[in-house]
Amino acid sequence: MNESLLEILCxxxxxxxxxxxxxxxxxxxxxxxxxxxxxxxxxxxxDDGIPNLLPPDMREETPA
Amino acid sequence: MGLEDRRGxxxxxxxxxxxxxxxxxxAAERIDDDxxxxxxxxxxxxxxxxxxxxxxxxxxxxxxxxxxxxxxxSEGVETVRxxxxxxxxxxxxxxxxxxxxxxxxxxDNEWDDWMERALSGGExxxxxxxxxxxxVGRVLAxxxxxxLLVSSLTGVDEVVERAGKEGFSAVAVADESFPFETLTVLExxx
Numbered sequence: 001m002n003e004s005l006l007e008i009l010c011x012x013x014x015x016x017x018x019x020x021x022x023x024x025x026x027x028x029x030x031x032x033x034x035x036x037x038x039x040x041x042x043x044x045x046x047d048d049g050i051p052n053l054l055p056p057d058m059r060e061e062t063p064a
Numbered sequence: 065m066g067l068e069d070r071r072g073x074x075x076x077x078x079x080x081x082x083x084x085x086x087x088x089x090x091a092a093e094r095i096d097d098d099x100x101x102x103x104x105x106x107x108x109x110x111x112x113x114x115x116x117x118x119x120x121x122x123x124x125x126x127x128x129x130x131x132x133x134x135x136x137x138s139e140g141v142e143t144v145r146x147x148x149x150x151x152x153x154x155x156x157x158x159x160x161x162x163x164x165x166x167x168x169x170x171x172d173n174e175w176d177d178w179m180e181r182a183l184s185g186g187e188x189x190x191x192x193x194x195x196x197x198x199x200v201g202r203v204l205a206x207x208x209x210x211x212l213l214v215s216s217l218t219g220v221d222e223v224v225e226r227a228g229k230e231g232f233s234a235v236a237v238a239d240e241s242f243p244f245e246t247l248t249v250l251e252x253x254x
Contacts, residue, residue, distance in 0.1 A: 002142060008100070008124060012150035044151075050133050051144050053151035058128075 001030050001051050011037035011044075012055045018044070076131035078182035080110035082240065083163050083213050083247050088114035090238040090249040091161045091211040095119050099158035102126065102203065104148055104196065107182060109136025111161060116141070121159075126152075129178045148196050152203040160200055161211040164192045166218040189218035190226070197223075197230045201254065210252035211237075215245045227252050 009018055016039035023033035026049075035044040035051055044053050052059065080088075088111040095101055097120035103112040106125035113136075116123040126146040127133050133143040144151065149160070165182055168189035185191050193212070200210055210232070214223045224234045232252040239248040 001144075005124070005142065005144070008153055008156045009144065009151050010153045012147065015154065047130075047145075048134065048137075050137055051151075052130075053144055053146045054128070055147065055150065058147055 001046060001049055002028070003030055005051070006035075009035065009051065009053065011040060011042060012053050013037070013042060014039050016040070076178045077129065077135050078107040078132070078179065080108055082242065083215070084110050086238055086240050086247050087111050087161060087163045087211060087213045087249055091115055091159065092118035094209075094211070094237070094251070095121050095159050097121060100124075100156065100205075102149070102152060102157045102160045104160060104162040104200075105164060105182075105192075106136045106141065106143065107132050107163075109139040109141040109143070111163060112136065112141045113139050115161065124152075129181065131178060132182075148192075149199050149203045154202055155205050155208075156203050157208055158205050159209050159211065160204065162196060162200075163213040164196060166190075166193065166213075166215050168217060185218060188222075189215070190222065193218070193223055194226060197227050197232070201230060201232070204254070208254075210250075212250045212252060214248050214250055216248075217245045220248050220250070223250065 018035040021034045031049045033046045092115045099121040101121045101123045103125045106112050106127050112123045112125035125141045126144045133145045137143045166185040166189050169184040214220050227234045234250045236248050237251045
């Protein structure tokens with residue numbers, strides 16, 4: 001993901017800002033790390049460069 | 065036409081069809097070059113990449129389906145795995161485009177996989193459209209606009225009425241008829 005996406009994203013639960021932690025870069029692109037809510041502390045993983053911003057209760061929901 | 069007939073060769077990700085083409089063409093014609101655009105439920109990424117190619121807008125695409133966000137990203141689209149608009153900032157987008165799952169489905173015939181999620185709108189066809197209409201206003205900029213694809217199978221009047229309850233006025237800006245349904249693109253404004 002492009003780091004500028006942070007300005008467009010928020011915590012899906014409480015809509016507060018997110019901070020990028022443990023970022024790994026490939027050139028300018030963030031390929032791994034966590035987006036962490038500055039309010040509730042919930043962590044959202046970046047998988048293969050794609051932020052997974054599903055609320056935690058939907059994250060494990062994987063139909064076949 | 066049953067859900068099973070709509071399933072493409074690809075097992076996990078909805079592939080572009082007539083509805084995707086109509087939405088892409090209509091949105092691309094109407095979106096400004098400096099816009100920030102969200103496509104909800106991008107699937108293969110087709111609509112998002114067409115808008116990005118045909119305008120100078122920056123297009124972000126979201127999907128619930130992990131296979132879809134990977135496929136869209138491999139097409140060069142900026143993707144986020146998300147439930148509708150829930151992780152996007154207030155007032156962020158000049159335009160939001162959505163080709164929702166809209167086919168009315170008998171609950172006894174639902175099969176729980178990603179392709180069903182991409183197609184089925186529940187018993188009335190509006191199980192995903194209604195929560196989208198209830199939440200999309202938050203992420204729209206003050207003059208922001210929504211391009212929503214609706215099928216006659218889902219009921220355009222019902223969607224327009226629901227949009228009205230959420231504070232939107234709706235105009236049909238494109239439609240196309242097929243033997244089994246008419247597809248309409250609604251432009252929603254506040």
